[in-house]
Amino acid sequence: MAGGDAVRLYAAVAAGGFRRYATYGTATAAGVFTNTVFGFIVAYTYIALWDERPHLGGYDQAQALTFVWISQSLLAAGALIGGGFQEEMQERIRTGDIAVDLYRPADLQLWWLAADLGRAAFQLLARGVPPTIAGALWFDLALPADPLRWVLFLVSVWLGLVVGFALRYLVGLCAFWLLDGSGVNMMSLLVSMFCSGVLLPLNVFPGAFGEVVRMLPWSSMLQVPIDVLLGEGSGAGGAGAALAFQAAWAVLLLAAGRVLQAAATRKVVVQGG
Amino acid sequence: MEALIRLDGVEKVFDVRKRTGLLRRERRQVRAVDGISFEVPRGEMVGYIGPNGAGKSTTIKMLTGILTPSGGRVRVAGIDPARERTRLAHRIGVVFGQRTTLWWDLPLKDSYALMRRMYRIPQARYAANLERCVELLELEKLLDVPVRQLSLGQRMRGDIAAALLHDPEVLYLDEPTIGLDVVSKAKVRAFLRDMNAESGTTVLLTTHDLQDIEQLCERVMVIDHGRLVYDGPLSGLHSAGGSERTLVVDLERGLPPLDVPGARVVKVEGPRQWLAFPAESSAAPLVAAVAAKYPLLDLSVREPDIEDVIARMYAGGGG
Ligand SMILES: Nc1ncnc2c1ncn2[C@@H]1O[C@H](COP(=O)(O)OP(=O)(O)O)[C@@H](O)[C@H]1O
Ligand SMILES: [Mg+2]
Numbered sequence: 001m002a003g004g005d006a007v008r009l010y011a012a013v014a015a016g017g018f019r020r021y022a023t024y025g026t027a028t029a030a031g032v033f034t035n036t037v038f039g040f041i042v043a044y045t046y047i048a049l050w051d052e053r054p055h056l057g058g059y060d061q062a063q064a065l066t067f068v069w070i071s072q073s074l075l076a077a078g079a080l081i082g083g084g085f086q087e088e089m090q091e092r093i094r095t096g097d098i099a100v101d102l103y104r105p106a107d108l109q110l111w112w113l114a115a116d117l118g119r120a121a122f123q124l125l126a127r128g129v130p131p132t133i134a135g136a137l138w139f140d141l142a143l144p145a146d147p148l149r150w151v152l153f154l155v156s157v158w159l160g161l162v163v164g165f166a167l168r169y170l171v172g173l174c175a176f177w178l179l180d181g182s183g184v185n186m187m188s189l190l191v192s193m194f195c196s197g198v199l200l201p202l203n204v205f206p207g208a209f210g211e212v213v214r215m216l217p218w219s220s221m222l223q224v225p226i227d228v229l230l231g232e233g234s235g236a237g238g239a240g241a242a243l244a245f246q247a248a249w250a251v252l253l254l255a256a257g258r259v260l261q262a263a264a265t266r267k268v269v270v271q272g273g
Numbered sequence: 274m275e276a277l278i279r280l281d282g283v284e285k286v287f288d289v290r291k292r293t294g295l296l297r298r299e300r301r302q303v304r305a306v307d308g309i310s311f312e313v314p315r316g317e318m319v320g321y322i323g324p325n326g327a328g329k330s331t332t333i334k335m336l337t338g339i340l341t342p343s344g345g346r347v348r349v350a351g352i353d354p355a356r357e358r359t360r361l362a363h364r365i366g367v368v369f370g371q372r373t374t375l376w377w378d379l380p381l382k383d384s385y386a387l388m389r390r391m392y393r394i395p396q397a398r399y400a401a402n403l404e405r406c407v408e409l410l411e412l413e414k415l416l417d418v419p420v421r422q423l424s425l426g427q428r429m430r431g432d433i434a435a436a437l438l439h440d441p442e443v444l445y446l447d448e449p450t451i452g453l454d455v456v457s458k459a460k461v462r463a464f465l466r467d468m469n470a471e472s473g474t475t476v477l478l479t480t481h482d483l484q485d486i487e488q489l490c491e492r493v494m495v496i497d498h499g500r501l502v503y504d505g506p507l508s509g510l511h512s513a514g515g516s517e518r519t520l521v522v523d524l525e526r527g528l529p530p531l532d533v534p535g536a537r538v539v540k541v542e543g544p545r546q547w548l549a550f551p552a553e554s555s556a557a558p559l560v561a562a563v564a565a566k567y568p569l570l571d572l573s574v575r576e577p578d579i580e581d582v583i584a585r586m587y588a589g590g591g592g
Contacts, residue, residue: 005390
């Protein structure tokens with residue numbers, strides 16, 4: 001497929017992913033409400049914690065609260081506590097509907113990636129912006145004034161979404177070999193919640209354990225983008241290293257997805273699923 | 274004439290592993306398609322029928338390239354489907370009756386816009402094809418409706434349109450009328466007939482609804498247990514299946530089973546009797562013979578039930 005045509009196709013797929021979630025207005029409103037309420041609950045918990053241990057993990061209280069609200073804003077977009085395409089894809093594999101996807105002249109991984117990024121774009125806007133505003137109005141947050149920092153943050157969020165997609169694509173593909181994917185899904189969700197920083201910022205974990213967790217791909221999904229926003233890791237050079245870290249994981253995991261996809265396709269095409 | 278679809282001794286064997294105990298697994302081979310050969314010339318509309326599990330869908334999947342044959346040779350428009358699936362995809366259209374290619378949560382028209390991108394259909398051709406499909410399949414009012422809100426019949430029509438926007442040379446329909454109501458079935462059939470007549474699209478249609486075949490296809494292939502048990506005109510099915518017509522006679526009073534040459538009584542109910550005779554022979558001499566010997570009040574002739582014919586064929590042809 002020629003480059004321009006391919007770009008237009010996957011752009012259309014992404015636009016479809018966006019519109020698809022845009023049709024569920026009530027669910028979105030309920031999600032915004034939940035994220036905001038949780039934001040307040042976690043924020044007051046963190047205030048108590050940081051009163052007790054100021055500068056925990058190197059964050060001051062404003063930075064910790066920023067972490068809380070940006071986390072709430074990225075939860076839905078990053079499918080960090082579930083959601084996204086993975087279960088839908090597994091269902092298509094289980095029912096054999098994946099056959100329909102396979103005979104199309106389009107790439108399976110790029111198709112799902114485009115659709116998922118479209119979804120994420122909608123959820124970033126609809127479910128990300130309102131909680132951030134609510135948090136910023138009520139609390140003293142450490143949001144940067146420099147627009148460049150926000151641009152770097154958005155690039156980092158985008159890379160994090162790609163890494164998150166790539167991880168979930170690997171998990172989703174397991175459905176070709178496992179009759180029931182719910183065990184792997186649960187494991188992957190727990191790992192992702194812990195290792196991305198949803199439960200606690202990763203920089204509060206001390207020693208070698210903290211070092212390892214921060215090097216794993218999941219940190220790309222939440223911890224790294226927030227640190228880029230907060231300017232942790234010293235200036236533009238630090239942000240550059242952070243983005244490179246994410247990009248490296250994205251490339252590696254997408255490549256792993258292609259290898260697994262090739263094996264899965266071979267299995268379907270030869271064995272019939 | 275050039276054969277657009279060509280199968281030579283095609284086989285598909287599935288390895289099925291079944292868990293029989295905690296650790297024990299049993300391996301079994303299923304010969305879903307067991308040495309099938311046929312050709313379909315350009316422009317023909319062929320019915321591919323058989324009972325559940327006969328191997329129809331497996332054949333269609335091999336013709337699209339999403340399954341590799343275990344043996345034999347498949348060619349569609351000169352292409353080996355399994356090796357060049359993507360190249361072939363631009364030249365074929367596929368509708369799986371139980372699955373959909375449409376985007377579930379989005380309006381029907383969004384799926385079509387996506388088809389245009391995916392198959393790189395030039396704008397003018399896309400517009401013309403869409404207009405024609407929308408008109409003939411009565412999709413006008415459905416274009417803005419999310420696919421999940423469509424009825425099964427509406428969705429099926431939507432899927433058929435989606436498969437035709439890129440002007441495929443051949444259209445595979447796997448059970449396109451399954452689960453549809455009578456009106457929807459009629460619409461789908463009328464559309465397929467017109468499309469085949471007008472644009473000469475080659476059609477391979479699997480079904481287990483014989484009315485689909487009767488109304489659409491002159492040629493029918495019957496598959497059972499992965500083997501072709503019949504390939505020929507629909508009319509020939511009757512003689513191949515040894516089918517019989519039935520003469521129903523109403524007599525003045527109840528009589529013992531009638532004795533007339535060339536027919537046998539299959540049922541007696543008071544003054545009414547059912548006589549079976551070979552489908553290809555004429556009813557006239559039989560009627561004359563009955564009228565000459567017995568007090569006949571009324572009569573009617575029943576055509577053979579094609580379902581029975583096929584059932585008999587399955588019983589004979591299946592291994
Ligand atoms: N992927 C598969 N793995 C194992 N067996 C299969 C698979 N697909 C089909 N079969 C078996 O092959 C046979 C033919 O199936 P199919 O082609 O779907 O029949 P039909 O479409 O005529 O109903 C059936 O016995 C079915 O159980
Ligand atoms: Mg079938």
